[in-house]
Amino acid sequence: MTHAPLSQVKRGKVYGIGLGPGDPELMTLKAARLIREASVIAYPTLAGGASFARSIAAEFIAQGTREIVMDVPMTVARGPAQHAYDQGAARIAEALEAGQDVVVLCEGDPFFYGSFMYLFARLRSDFQVEIVPGVTSVTACAAVAQLPLVARNEVMTVLPAPLEDASLRDKIAGSDTVIVMKLGRHFKRVRALIDTAGLTEKSVYIERATGANEVVKPLKDAPETAPYFSMILIVKGADPWL
Known part of the structure; x- marks a missing residue:
């Protein structure tokens, strides 16, 4: 053969x-x-x-x-x-x-x-x-935090934490909802920027969403350090229907 x-x-x-x-x-x-x-x-x-x-x-x-x-x-x-x-x-x-x-x-x-x-x-x-395609970490984090991300004409921005401070500040200020990903060693710096912007009370910290070691907390109660697979959701809630 x-x-x-x-x-x-x-x-x-x-x-x-x-x-x-x-x-x-x-x-x-x-x-x-x-x-x-x-x-x-x-x-x-x-x-x-x-x-x-x-x-x-x-x-x-x-x-x-x-x-x-x-x-x-x-x-x-x-x-x-x-x-x-x-x-x-x-x-x-x-x-x-x-x-x-x-x-x-x-x-x-x-x-x-x-x-x-x-x-x-x-x-x-x-x-x-x-x-x-697969379920993204963004939608998974919104689900476990029970936070609607955007409604009607709201704008959502996804930011990688390694961006420079000035860029993060401007983009956080310019969106209705902000997702900050890839926290890891940048967590303390990003947390301080959010606090300075007066948005800590509107922010939720999530790590390892949907996994066995999932953590979901208001940002003010978040741990001092964060793994790479973690993110912060900042939902300003501008839509009057929500």
Whole structure:
């Protein structure tokens, strides 16, 4: 029996799968199905630690599934992370060239601060890609805090905490609702800016929304330090109907 040369093998398809904020039950039916059917999955880890993305999807991963692990350094410098994504994309491409579909796991949504977008940029020109959206951390945090985010003509702004103070101040002042993400080591500084703006009483702190270690508190009662997976919701409540 002869086999078709590799160049004639139908290329695989890559799926960027949004897993939601942490609770596996918040994954879409499509995401769960694709993970169950996958023969190859890929996901990032930080500094060789456990993968948060994999932990969300763990119950859906079949025994014997090949796993491509991408160790992405958490540094301010862009070079090391870019190198990790280059290597990860190359390994995924090998599987795709061999005719295997690859499911890439991404917490939250793949295109909302999602790690998958860096792989997408490297693979989209050569391979077929499908994006499966997921519940974002923003909507999850609003749900657990029971805070409507925006109504009618209100404006919402999402801010990464590493922005400079002046930029954060201006953008916080210019929106009806503000989401400040990626707090981590920036938490104390951001908290002080919010307090100076007189918005502490309108702010809620959430960490690890929908997870087993979820924390939801008024910002004034928040802990002194915050993990990376935390955010502050500032809801000014300008709509008179609310």
